[in-house]
Amino acid sequence: MSRLGRIARRTFLVGSVAIAGGVAFGIWQARRPVANPLRPADGEVTLNPYVLIDASGVTVIAPRAEMGQGIHSTLAALVAEEMDLDWPAVRVLHGPPARAYFNGALLGPGVPVNAERGVLHDTRQAAADLAPRALGLQITGGSTSLVDAFDKMRRAGAAARETLMAAAAARAGVDIARLRTEGGAVVTPEGLRLRYEDLAQDAAAIEPPRAPRLKPPSEWRLLGRSLPRTDIPSKVTGTAQFAGDVRLPDMLYATVRLSPRLGAAMRSIDMAEALAVPGVERIVEFEDGFGVIARDTWTAMRAADLVRAEWDRAPYPPQTDAIFERIALAFDSRPNSRLRNDGDAAARLTAAPPGRVFEAEYRVPYLAHSTMEPMSATAVLRDNHLEMWAGNQIPIAFRDAAARAIGLSSGDVTLHTTVMGGGFGRRAEVDVAVQAARLAASVPGRPVCMTWTREEDMTHDFYRPGAIARARAVVGPDGPEAVVLRIAAPSVSRQGARRLMGFAPPGPDHMLVEGAHDQPYRIPDFLVSGHIADVAVPVGYWRSVGYSHNGFFHECLMDELAREAGLDPVEMRLRLIDDAPSRGVIEAVADMSGWGADRPSGTGRGFAFTRSFGAPMAQVVELAETGAGLRITRAWAAVDVGLAIDPGNVEAQVISGMIYGLSAAVMGEITFADGMVEQHNFPDYDALRMDNAPEIAVRILETMPELAGIGEPGTPPAMPALANALYDLTGERVRELPLNRRFAFA
Amino acid sequence: MLELTVNGQAHVVEADPEMPLLWVLRDHLGLTGTKYGCGVAACGACTVLVGGEAVRSCTLPAGDVRDAVTTIEGHGNPEALSALQAAWIEHQVAQCGYCQPGQIMQAASLLADNPAPSDEEIDTAMRGNLCRCGTYQRVRTAIRAAAGEMREARL
Ligand code: FES
Ligand code: FES
Numbered sequence: 041m042s043r044l045g046r047i048a049r050r051t052f053l054v055g056s057v058a059i060a061g062g063v064a065f066g067i068w069q070a071r072r073p074v075a076n077p078l079r080p081a082d083g084e085v086t087l088n089p090y091v092l093i094d095a096s097g098v099t100v101i102a103p104r105a106e107m108g109q110g111i112h113s114t115l116a117a118l119v120a121e122e123m124d125l126d127w128p129a130v131r132v133l134h135g136p137p138a139r140a141y142f143n144g145a146l147l148g149p150g151v152p153v154n155a156e157r158g159v160l161h162d163t164r165q166a167a168a169d170l171a172p173r174a175l176g177l178q179i180t181g182g183s184t185s186l187v188d189a190f191d192k193m194r195r196a197g198a199a200a201r202e203t204l205m206a207a208a209a210a211r212a213g214v215d216i217a218r219l220r221t222e223g224g225a226v227v228t229p230e231g232l233r234l235r236y237e238d239l240a241q242d243a244a245a246i247e248p249p250r251a252p253r254l255k256p257p258s259e260w261r262l263l264g265r266s267l268p269r270t271d272i273p274s275k276v277t278g279t280a281q282f283a284g285d286v287r288l289p290d291m292l293y294a295t296v297r298l299s300p301r302l303g304a305a306m307r308s309i310d311m312a313e314a315l316a317v318p319g320v321e322r323i324v325e326f327e328d329g330f331g332v333i334a335r336d337t338w339t340a341m342r343a344a345d346l347v348r349a350e351w352d353r354a355p356y357p358p359q360t361d362a363i364f365e366r367i368a369l370a371f372d373s374r375p376n377s378r379l380r381n382d383g384d385a386a387a388r389l390t391a392a393p394p395g396r397v398f399e400a401e402y403r404v405p406y407l408a409h410s411t412m413e414p415m416s417a418t419a420v421l422r423d424n425h426l427e428m429w430a431g432n433q434i435p436i437a438f439r440d441a442a443a444r445a446i447g448l449s450s451g452d453v454t455l456h457t458t459v460m461g462g463g464f465g466r467r468a469e470v471d472v473a474v475q476a477a478r479l480a481a482s483v484p485g486r487p488v489c490m491t492w493t494r495e496e497d498m499t500h501d502f503y504r505p506g507a508i509a510r511a512r513a514v515v516g517p518d519g520p521e522a523v524v525l526r527i528a529a530p531s532v533s534r535q536g537a538r539r540l541m542g543f544a545p546p547g548p549d550h551m552l553v554e555g556a557h558d559q560p561y562r563i564p565d566f567l568v569s570g571h572i573a574d575v576a577v578p579v580g581y582w583r584s585v586g587y588s589h590n591g592f593f594h595e596c597l598m599d600e601l602a603r604e605a606g607l608d609p610v611e612m613r614l615r616l617i618d619d620a621p622s623r624g625v626i627e628a629v630a631d632m633s634g635w636g637a638d639r640p641s642g643t644g645r646g647f648a649f650t651r652s653f654g655a656p657m658a659q660v661v662e663l664a665e666t667g668a669g670l671r672i673t674r675a676w677a678a679v680d681v682g683l684a685i686d687p688g689n690v691e692a693q694v695i696s697g698m699i700y701g702l703s704a705a706v707m708g709e710i711t712f713a714d715g716m717v718e719q720h721n722f723p724d725y726d727a728l729r730m731d732n733a734p735e736i737a738v739r740i741l742e743t744m745p746e747l748a749g750i751g752e753p754g755t756p757p758a759m760p761a762l763a764n765a766l767y768d769l770t771g772e773r774v775r776e777l778p779l780n781r782r783f784a785f786a
Numbered sequence: 787m788l789e790l791t792v793n794g795q796a797h798v799v800e801a802d803p804e805m806p807l808l809w810v811l812r813d814h815l816g817l818t819g820t821k822y823g824c825g826v827a828a829c830g831a832c833t834v835l836v837g838g839e840a841v842r843s844c845t846l847p848a849g850d851v852r853d854a855v856t857t858i859e860g861h862g863n864p865e866a867l868s869a870l871q872a873a874w875i876e877h878q879v880a881q882c883g884y885c886q887p888g889q890i891m892q893a894a895s896l897l898a899d900n901p902a903p904s905d906e907e908i909d910t911a912m913r914g915n916l917c918r919c920g921t922y923q924r925v926r927t928a929i930r931a932a933a934g935e936m937r938e939a940r941l
Contacts, residue, residue: 108919285818721826
């Protein structure tokens with residue numbers, strides 16, 4: 041069993057209340073210590089929740105999940121930097137579900153990087169930490185992992201280093217001030233190397249410092265550089281273990297089928313034909329579907345096709361048109377929020393002569409996450425203890441859901457969070473945990489490897505909701521003078537909260553209007569209102585969440601208003617935006633793309649800017665007319681992340697986010713007929729491929745006073761930049777996505 | 787009964803000859819480096835070599851396989867990386883990694899046929915391999931680099 045496997049197993053064998061084993065410290069210790077969830081075995085020592093040492097060296101425990109964003113390497117680098125570890129020797133494992141790994145950045149502002157430039161860390165972060173800790177939020181999402189960990193994990197590394205040095209001082213009889221660390225060892229003035237492995241046992245007995253000294257950036261060897269990711273060798277050799285790759289003796293394989301009308305109950309089931317298929321072990325009924333367990337995945341999938349089931353009606357309007365009518369109805373209701381309300385936009389618009397009021401309506405469709413790896417999990421129930429392997433973004437909730445599903449307590453479940461074949465927000469749900477637990481519980485003692493078909497995955501997502509925006513504006517010579525932007529969509533945050541906590545907190549829904557109300561534009565009279573639509577189609581967190589639709593609405597609108605005012609779209613932004621980092625990225629992308637220069641004939645260019653998750657991002661997309669249709673040829677992005685801890689990874693995430701957004705803008709669309717999703721597999725829900733994805737250039741700026749995450753900010757501006765390029769090329773304003781409904785793409 | 791040669795090893799598998807090669811590899815032989823993405827030959831995650839040619843193992847009945855099969859595990863391993871795998875690491879291609887074994891096997895077949903592909907030839911050969919993380923730019927760079935390495939090694 042893997043080292044962490046042993047650690048996690050021990051953790052949960054002792055019950056849900058972890059017994060404090062090692063020494064926990066970090067910024068939270070000043071207020072209330074959190075138990076170290078790591079349970080070291082013989083020969084292992086843990087110095088805090090992030091550092092585990094055994095005879096072969098140091099393993100960094102990452103509190104967040106690796107779904108492609110490279111976070112394991114970046115988090116490990118924070119600890120490795122302070123401990124002076126050799127990068128190639130560093131290993132990383134995902135930590136067990138534990139409150140010690142709460143994500144403090146989810147509810148709070150970013151970490152000021154000027155802490156690194158001489159000012160002490162401020163207390164806003166500390167205050168923000170309290171809420172998620174109380175809720176036990178161990179969540180990978182919201183582009184927060186690095187923001188949350190930046191202080192905690194460096195401090196953990198620094199404190200571990202100081203205790204190791206104290207242990208070395210005692211052993212060598214040398215004043216600690218004369219010791220230094222290098223390459224995973226403490227070095228004495230005589231050049232004697234005391235390896236951390238040999239000091240760990242002593243170090244664990246030493247009270248760690250409360251305020252360890254952190255290296256100033258000038259001493260950094262690892263941070264600020266592009267490091268080779270620790271997970272890539274296993275991913276290119278097929279040895280990385282995804283949840284569906286776990287292989288155990290006596291294993292069975294399974295797949296599930298859920299009601300094709302989302303949330304509708306199963307009325308009847310006839311499994312006779314399926315049970316007659318050789319190799320089928322059993323069929324497990326759920327309220328809204330069933331799972332087939334067989335001797336291999338193919339047999340399970342084939343047998344599932346032979347089960348005849350009848351399903352109830354969908355709890356939402358059955359056709360896409362009717363769903364959008366329902367969304368539009370929300371405009372008639374009282375707004376849930378008016379989070380931007382500068383001046384008196386309504387009065388200005390009423391007073392304006394009718395011919396001078398610009399009006400537009402924008403629409404975006406439902407979207408699937410479409411992770412490369414369909415939903416999967418492996419589980420085995422032995423002696424009333426469930427062991428599960430699953431890619432997930434919320435380990436505590438995931439484990440608890442699995443436990444509840446089969447009447448166990450959380451302490452009776454061991455969850456291994458594996459690497460994920462993409463998350464994008466889809467794996468912040470617990471549906472898979474419930475199914476895998478119930479399947480495993482039906483065949484005690486035998487491991488069950490569950491794999492959804494692609495069709496099941498595509499038709500049973502928690503979708504990015506469809507959304508509508510209605511804009512009215514009055515334009516002057518400098519651009520918009522008065523704007524009313526109203527946004528209607530089902531509420532992701534309310535549905536998500538209901539699933540996770542059982543209730544939806546009242547109050548303004550920020551996610552519904554993020555990307556519209558919070559942009560650094562100075563418009564004298566500006567109102568943004570959010571209207572919650574009541575549609576029961578499951579919706580969830582799709583890479584960049586509300587920014588994914590509002591970035592499109594806001595930035596298409598700004599492009600239109602620039603044209604109305606007779607201004608260049610970039611020029612207009614610079615007139616309306618004072619925020620220096622935002623201006624910086626706008627100017628940078630204009631420079632990179634040669635914005636002002638003549639366009640090659642047959643090409644068009646679009647610009648967009650969105651500040652999301654703390655990162656201002658400006659993009660330019662180039663579109664060309666080819667004989668066979670439109671082709672996205674090139675794109676440029678400039679982003680300010682405050683501090684680029686790993687520039688190579690920042691670049692990769694910006695490009696990844698843009699391709700994700702561009703794919704959706706060109707061809708992404710989930711539609712409904714008879715209550716069922718009409719897209720089933722990649723042929724009807726495709727994405728950009730190597731031959732039609734643009735070459736993308738990225739420039740990273742570091743002027744912001746706060747650190748920003750980078751998993752999501754690439755996505756929002758890509759969609760409006762493309763639509764604006766389409767207008768530039770064709771003169772046609774398309775206010776609805778996807779664009780391939782109106783134009784052929786090559 | 788199926789007889790298959792995979793990564794140089796002969797296997798006899800008790801399975802329906804209609805079963806796609808993908809599931810024989812993953813569930814019966816425990817070779818999980820080859821991934822399931824779509825089951826309809828639309829994503830390339832399941833790409834392996836059969837007789838040196840890249841094929842989508844998710845739609846190929848195992849009973850129809852006559853030639854030797856090479857999977858990502860046989861193509862190279864952490865102790866003995868292939869030129870492609872080394873280039874993939876050098877250029878830090880993988881993100882979630884789920885599509886990457888298929889990308890590499892597709893690239894292996896491309897370079898076996900065409901040791902010096904143009905960018906356009908790379909695009910055409912690789913367009914069947916979907917990557918939801920959008921790593922295409924680095925995939926292309928790594929293929930070019932590996933092609934160069936392999937040409938040099940042959941000199
Ligand atoms: S799984 Fe075979 S091509 Fe997608
Ligand atoms: S690396 Fe994630 S799908 Fe390609």
